[in-house]
Amino acid sequence: MTSGSYGQFCPVAMAAETLCRRWTMVVVRELVAGSTRFNDLRRGVPRMSPSLLSQRLKELEAAGIVERVPAHGEHGVHEYRLTPSGRDLLPVVEAFGFWGQKWVESEPSLQNLDPALLMWDMRRNLDPTPLPPGRTVIRFVYPELPPASRKWWLVVDPSGEVDLCSADPGFEVDLYITTDLRTMTAIWMGLTTVAREREKLELDGTRDVARTMQKWLGLSPFARQRKLVA
Numbered sequence: 001m002t003s004g005s006y007g008q009f010c011p012v013a014m015a016a017e018t019l020c021r022r023w024t025m026v027v028v029r030e031l032v033a034g035s036t037r038f039n040d041l042r043r044g045v046p047r048m049s050p051s052l053l054s055q056r057l058k059e060l061e062a063a064g065i066v067e068r069v070p071a072h073g074e075h076g077v078h079e080y081r082l083t084p085s086g087r088d089l090l091p092v093v094e095a096f097g098f099w100g101q102k103w104v105e106s107e108p109s110l111q112n113l114d115p116a117l118l119m120w121d122m123r124r125n126l127d128p129t130p131l132p133p134g135r136t137v138i139r140f141v142y143p144e145l146p147p148a149s150r151k152w153w154l155v156v157d158p159s160g161e162v163d164l165c166s167a168d169p170g171f172e173v174d175l176y177i178t179t180d181l182r183t184m185t186a187i188w189m190g191l192t193t194v195a196r197e198r199e200k201l202e203l204d205g206t207r208d209v210a211r212t213m214q215k216w217l218g219l220s221p222f223a224r225q226r227k228l229v230a
Contacts, residue, residue, distance in 0.1 A: 125218030175205035190223025
């Protein structure tokens with residue numbers, strides 16, 4: 001019997017021994033969302049230490065949930081890929097997220113503000129379809145934050161790939177968005193909308209990009225779940 005074991009034959013208890021250690025389900029969330037590189041996983045869990053992330057990945061590998069494989073065409077670089085067992089966790093992660101969106105109060109969620117995590121998730125979920133052809137650059141400014149975390153750029157290239165920059169990438173900006181981090185987080189979580197928060201959003205730039213912001217923004221995958229608690 002391993003340390004921390006519940007000592008029960010119940011499959012729920014057995015699964016919890018693997019999945020319910022601190023940070024483990026959040027790491028699984030990132031893997032399910034498509035992150036495979038260690039540095040990308042770190043961007044999805046910015047408050048997790050690299051050593052603990054490495055430890056949790058080793059535990060998931062030992063449990064047969066992920067496998068560490070060489071990156072194609074890159075010598076000495078490895079990726080973490082979900083095994084069939086890991087891919088079966090997709091509905092589990094979704095159920096966790098939808099339950100949290102439905103039943104966890106909004107206020108505690110909005111006290112855990114993190115610009116790096118918000119912008120990383122926005123990059124991952126952005127929908128380039130409503131944007132004009134060619135490169136589109138959107139700059140976000142959160143005036144209340146320290147200078148090092150105040151400005152962010154989303155760069156959408158002609159193929160639809162999206163890059164996130166915390167330093168000026170040097171491209172002409174199509175839309176400047178200035179707001180506070182709490183408002184932007186609430187919009188992304190689906191707790192409010194661009195239209196409702198228009199007075200808190202300063203938009204300056206290409207009219208069509210500004211007009212379609214709600215469409216291209218890329219909300220949380222759980223935003224469609226109606227919240228049943230305030």
